Amino acid sequence: MGEKESYMEKKLPFSNKWVLLIVITIVGFLADWYTKYLAETMLRMGKPVEVIGDYLQFILVYNKGMLFGFDPRSIFPGFPLHLFFFIFSTIAVIVLLIYYHHIRVNDLPMRFGLALILPGAIGNLWDRIIHPQKGVVDFIKMGISEDVYWPIYNFADIYVSVGVGILLFCFIRDEVQSKKEPESFVEEKGKERGMIMDENNRQQ
Numbered sequence: 176m177g178e179k180e181s182y183m184e185k186k187l188p189f190s191n192k193w194v195l196l197i198v199i200t201i202v203g204f205l206a207d208w209y210t211k212y213l214a215e216t217m218l219r220m221g222k223p224v225e226v227i228g229d230y231l232q233f234i235l236v237y238n239k240g241m242l243f244g245f246d247p248r249s250i251f252p253g254f255p256l257h258l259f260f261f262i263f264s265t266i267a268v269i270v271l272l273i274y275y276h277h278i279r280v281n282d283l284p285m286r287f288g289l290a291l292i293l294p295g296a297i298g299n300l301w302d303r304i305i306h307p308q309k310g311v312v313d314f315i316k317m318g319i320s321e322d323v324y325w326p327i328y329n330f331a332d333i334y335v336s337v338g339v340g341i342l343l344f345c346f347i348r349d350e351v352q353s354k355k356e357p358e359s360f361v362e363e364k365g366k367e368r369g370m371i372m373d374e375n376n377r378q379q
Contacts, residue, residue, distance in 0.1 A: 196275060196290045203294030207330040208301070214314035214329075223316065229324075232316040236327050239310035257307055264300045268293065288341030295334030 218235035225232050275289045302311040318324020
């Protein structure tokens with residue numbers, strides 16, 4: 176098994192898991208940082224710029240809450256948000272790296288999904304460290320009208336959402352495969368018994 180994985184690492188494009196992780200993290204973080212920089216320098220606070228009518232707009236806002244603007248302080252007043260984000264993000268990055276290390280070599284979707292989450296987590300954490308008073312820079316607004324829209328977000332939010340979606344797909348895929356394997360095993364054993372019986376009948 177070890178030799179097979181080593182062979183696949185050499186043959187599959189981007190199969191070196193750490194190269195894939197580093198490339199996605201650096202490119203993803205830089206893209207997130209640069210788009211936020213453009214938003215802060217080219218957009219006015221709270222003034223929407225229409226891209227596709229009310230369906231897609233760019234609008235600069237600062238989010239001190241969590242993903243897609245959720246703020247736990249609205250439920251728990253006095254919640255230590257900055258300390259929570261620092262501890263949570265640090266633990267999340269460590270857990271992601273440990274889990275990433277143990278993924279099968281040929282499971283590219285799973286590795287890609289995990290690798291996407293990392294720049295998303297780092298990108299928003301970077302905002303909170305650099306300008307804690309402002310919070311995270313959000314600027315993408317999508318909806319069906321001026322009043323009905325998805326919470327304003329950024330590239331880092333997209334990375335995390337897509338990464339989690341890929342992971343869910345992989346978990347469902349693995350669950351389906353694990354249920355099929357016993358059935359295929361029984362069918363294979365049944366074929367083997369049939370072949371043995373046929374051979375015994377011919378010998379008789």
